[in-house]
Amino acid sequence: MFELIGIPPQALFGQLLLGLINGSFYAILSLGLAVIFGLLNIINFTHGAQYMMGAFIAWMLLNWVGIGYWPSLLLAPIVAGISGVIIERLFLQRLYHLDHLYGLLLTFGLALIIQGLFRNYFGSSGLPYQIPAELRGGQNLGFMFLPNYRGWVVVASLVVCLATWFVIEKTRLGAYLRAATENPTLTQAFGINVPLLITLTYGFGVGLAAFAGVLAAPVYSVNPNMGADLIIVVFAVVVIGGMGSILGAIVTGFGLGIIEGLTKVFYPEASATVIFIIMAIVLLVKPAGLFGRTA
């Protein structure tokens, strides 16, 4: 059996696949951030809390209403999206003409409040959420055991990411959205309801975060801090991909998941920092990010 840099190929393939799975979460989360930043110019620090809300809403639906995993995949993002719409209408709308910093501070504050409320009510140690019966078990791929659920995560996130990209880049609705970002006054003059478009976009971005939260609920600990742990990494992903670049967010999300996965094999201690090292290098070499347009 041959070895690659001291690692048997089986292990290497396994780790590549795991990286891809983690990358799926990064991709959906950074996609939501990129959509919100690209169209609203808001750095949405509430994103981690909204991801956490997705997982908790799925738990509430199951334990309080008896609604299982599959409907939750749709319902939790809708509920979270509505809360996003309320936030946009109440707060964010007043900040568009101000510096980025105000939006960042507001959303950061909101994230702390939301996390505090959930912690107060549900405690900090977390809640159990089982893998749906249809996706229990796994496949033996020869080089690793792939749980069915993880396979589903990759497929679901790829589909959602590509669909989002398609809608924004290739459809008439997406064209309106892009026009509204480019020149809101002119777009409004063509009879398009720009404020509504922006509100719904924020709601959609939040929904994406909540969707990732529901996907994460069966495999990660469902606790009020789950988003706070992840959001910093996701921001690094967005910065590397280029703020506001849809395709950049998707590609770097998956790519960095793989790089992180490989680091976990070669030098585990650095796996939490490798993304930030890459971020620093990208900022030095290409400040607008790998896929970003220089302003």
Added chain:
Amino acid sequence: MTNFRMNRRSVLAGAAATAFTARSMAQAQQPINIKIGVLNDRSGLYADLTGEGSAIAARMAVEDFGAAAKGLNVQIVSADHQNKPDVGANIARQWYDTDAVDAIADVPTSSVALAINQITREKNKIFLNSGAATSDLTGSQCSPNTVHWTYDTYMLSQGTGGAMVKAGGDTWFFLTADYAFGHALERDTTAVVQRAGGRVIGGVRTPFPGTDFSSFLLQAQASRAKVIGLANAGGDTVNSIKQAAEFGITAGGQKLAGLLVFVNDVHALGLQTAQGLVLTETFYWDLNDSTRAWSRRFAPQRAGNMPSMVQAGVYGATLHYLKAVAATKTKDAAQVMAWMKANETDDPLFGKGTIRADGRKLHPAYLFEVKKPSESKGPWDYYKQLATIPAAEAFRPLNAGACPLVRA
């Protein structure tokens, strides 16, 4: 208030009734003011197993002791150290210097506890630690002002580690949280495994806190070790156990050793995922009649959550401290500590026990296995007891900890 009445009754029934009553009346005129600061994690990952629950436990100790009737005016204050040594140290200094706090209780997170240990010694106050794991508190860093009540890394490794090797798990692979606590737990467990004739064949240091452990778990799987030792805590443990089940590691015959698992973690995992896990604790709410009675008083104050062993330890330590102040009629740290070490401890949660010269509180530890969902009769019915480890075996021998107080 039953305890208050009981105390009154026993006082009245006392033989030297006149003299005694006269003295307690004199005390009643000049109560000793005591302030106990409960310092722990009130917002982060350890908030459920320490947090406000520990403050409630301390208040219950004051109430059960009938402090007011014994001439003690006790106030419980609390603060959040956010698991950061600098934040904890600042609060402790402020408490001791300007807020007239006499003793600090709880303090989970080893790095913070070691800082408070130092400050308490410097200010000559009293530190009643319940939440921290590191065995260095009664080892190389031991202090004449510190009692380490509930558990430590030595005891955890002795209990769970010893039991796993005895059951045939003689090859180990560690998943270690990459900070002081994880390293200490790995070190102590490795010693136990090797002493019992086992071997450690690999390990990986995981960044703290972590979310995805699947990559590390696959490395553990590839090592073919019989036991995967989880030298981590809180969310890290929950995530690794959840994902080990998902990747079919436990189904494949490898066993997980959760070296530090609290009842709250099992609650978070759910029995479906946690079943079969072997763990060591020194307190479980459903251990006997007195733990059940106490826990049923505790739970309603914590939205139905049963107490953790850390919260129970805060209760036991506070109770013993109050007894010491009432008996010595002073807050002088040296005298109070001398009384606490000279007299047997006795409380409904840990039973009878002693405090050793190095500050180590001794009581039995229990080896538990998490029940199958079918075996559980309801919420919080999680453990079945496999063995009782006598205090003398559970904790490190007095002369093996390199505590300077012992050599003197």
